[in-house]
Amino acid sequence: MIGLVGFTIVSASREKVVAEMPYGAHLRQVTGLFHAGAILTLADSTATALANLHTQASADDFDPACFPLTVQLSANFIRNAQTDKLVATAVPVHIGRRTLVVRTDVCDADGRLFATATNTLVPAGQSGSTLPSEGADS
Secondary structure, three states: OHHHHOOEEEEEOOOOEEEEEEOOHHHEOOOOOEOHHHHHHHHHHHHHHHHHHHHOOOOOOOOHHHOEEEEEEEEEEOOOOOOOEEEEEEEEEEEOOOOEEEEEEEEEOOOOEEEEEEEEEEEOOOOOOOOOOOOOOO
């Protein structure tokens, strides 16, 4: 899915991940604007990238059992307009022992808000265990 939509990470840290998705005919709805599913894919993928920085023990060792999976996703679509690309910015809202909550805003290149989404994520194979993040409380 990431390759299909042209998802690219621009910058990434545990505090913020920024990603882009260029406009393409395969991502449009019948009106010619971005399909809501494409916008949501960008938001979810960006939130997952940020959460992954918190669930993996280190940046050098990828453990599929620690990969974060979205268990709840809420989105509000604010606008849709002609634009060459969308930019998503994900920030942590809550990094707990078992769950992570990430907010992602999707804007055009001029900073106009297209959508905002909130993800709740859990590590894939760690049911009942805790995240490797230090200082987490729930």
